[in-house]
Amino acid sequence: xxxINPPKYVRQILFGLQARGHLAYLVGGCxxxxxxxxxxxxxxxxxxxxxxEVMELFPGSxxxxxxxxxxxxxxxxxxxxxxxxxxxxxxxxxxxxxSVTFVSDLITDLGRRDFTINAIALSVDGMISDPYDGVKDIxxxxxxxxxxxxLRFTEDALRMFRALRFSARLGFTIEYDTCEAINDCAPLAAxxxxxxxxxxxxxxxxxxxxxxxxxxxxxxxxxxxxxGTGWKSPNFADxxxxxxxxxxxxxxFAIMLRKYGYIPxxxxxxxxxxxxxxxxxCCADAEQMLSAELPEDxxxxxxxxxxxxxxxxxxxxxxxxVILGVDREKELKAVLKSGECFSLKHLAVTGDDxxxxxxxxxxxxEMLKFLLEYVMEYPDNNKREILLELAKYSEES
Ligand code: ATP
Ligand code: MG
Numbered sequence: 322x323x324x325i326n327p328p329k330y331v332r333q334i335l336f337g338l339q340a341r342g343h344l345a346y347l348v349g350g351c352x353x354x355x356x357x358x359x360x361x362x363x364x365x366x367x368x369x370x371x372x373x374e375v376m377e378l379f380p381g382s383x384x385x386x387x388x389x390x391x392x393x394x395x396x397x398x399x400x401x402x403x404x405x406x407x408x409x410x411x412x413x414x415x416x417x418x419x420s421v422t423f424v425s426d427l428i429t430d431l432g433r434r435d436f437t438i439n440a441i442a443l444s445v446d447g448m449i450s451d452p453y454d455g456v457k458d459i460x461x462x463x464x465x466x467x468x469x470x471x472l473r474f475t476e477d478a479l480r481m482f483r484a485l486r487f488s489a490r491l492g493f494t495i496e497y498d499t500c501e502a503i504n505d506c507a508p509l510a511a512x513x514x515x516x517x518x519x520x521x522x523x524x525x526x527x528x529x530x531x532x533x534x535x536x537x538x539x540x541x542x543x544x545x546x547x548x549g550t551g552w553k554s555p556n557f558a559d560x561x562x563x564x565x566x567x568x569x570x571x572x573x574f575a576i577m578l579r580k581y582g583y584i585p586x587x588x589x590x591x592x593x594x595x596x597x598x599x600x601x602x603c604c605a606d607a608e609q610m611l612s613a614e615l616p617e618d619x620x621x622x623x624x625x626x627x628x629x630x631x632x633x634x635x636x637x638x639x640x641x642x643v644i645l646g647v648d649r650e651k652e653l654k655a656v657l658k659s660g661e662c663f664s665l666k667h668l669a670v671t672g673d674d675x676x677x678x679x680x681x682x683x684x685x686x687e688m689l690k691f692l693l694e695y696v697m698e699y700p701d702n703n704k705r706e707i708l709l710e711l712a713k714y715s716e717e718s
Contacts, residue, residue, distance in 0.1 A: 322447040325355050330396035331364045334403065335445045337378055343370035344406075344427060346442035346450070353438050356459050357491070366394075366403045367442065369425045375403050389421055406430035412476035415509045428452055435473065435480045436487065437465045462493045470502035478509040481542055482521035489525050489533035507541035518543070519594040526570040531560035534574065538583075546593055551583040562643045571596060572604045572636040573643055579608065580644065599632070606633035607640050615641060615649050622656040623663035623697045631657070661700040668693055670708045678712055688712055 338345035345368040351361035375392045376382050382394040390405035408429050410420035434440040437455040453467050464484050466473045474481050481503045488495050525534050535557045555577040563569040575587035584590045587608055591601045606629045616622045626634050642648040675685050696703045
């Protein structure tokens, strides 16, 4: 018996299903985390109830993945995913099952799950169902496929990334046959949608073992995006020194790949992986900044901040420390903390002020630019009266 203490809303869902005569268990990551004495991030429930029965029982629940039997049940302000026991048909595209069949028994459902450590179910009174010895594998700190690893990776190539992700997150080793199967099945990863590869890569980069992404590259899981072999192996472990934020970690990862010749362009690499515009822009900016010397004085920093924005400059400076070993973080922090103006947002006059002086169109834009440059050089003069005087004087002369 395992002591569990799920939050009240989770117990309400489990009891609600049981009261109607359905089977209902906690399953997947939350069970793994409870056994490891970790706090679960979310609580997944599996049940013999059909999706429409779950929806009827919990009004306001949403059919978030009805095709796969998943309903998001909300109790108060909290929600949990409730998935009907299921088995899966063939996976002809190595990505998604051709069909899904709902079943009434838990063991069949556990058999379609990816790894033994994720194929453990727990009833609300602490009874455990562990047909694939997942608890033993948790104790041995091993990631092992449920069933034949080659078959499981051929069904769904994303599982290879998931194996590496769990290994990175939990510090587990990947069992020999599972590892061999990743080696053999790696080319199938090329068929995965870029968004899914992006999401898994990001999760790996955000762990405390981002170097695991190096294993994904060595296995060939990212060949579609990283075709070069590079002239030196980057130390991906250094990425852990970047803030635990997706933006920072992607920027460091892409710049490292580019620096060591793995990819011809960080911008194209991130765009192919469907990263958002902000990440792509910050990365391109950071690359450009790092190709020159970082500023030597406050004015230089302010000009850089004005041109690229705080996000990009911060990323560039973090990457400089981590990748180039040149630490300029204190200087940047001091400039940011000083509150000195480097953008129109903080200029003591606005476009409206200049309009009232009779300026308009391109002249107004030019004047704002001039005043901002002036204020960056003379920060103490960022005062409305001084700047209006200056604008008037410059206009007249
Ligand atoms: P996390 O803590 O990151 O949420 P998790 O184990 O809960 O980890 P999820 O992606 O939330 O992972 O999936 C929930 C469960 O669904 C997994 O534990 C696993 O049993 C099953 N699962 C998810 N994706 C797959 C897959 N691609 N193939 C097989 N089973 C999967
Ligand atoms: Mg989960």
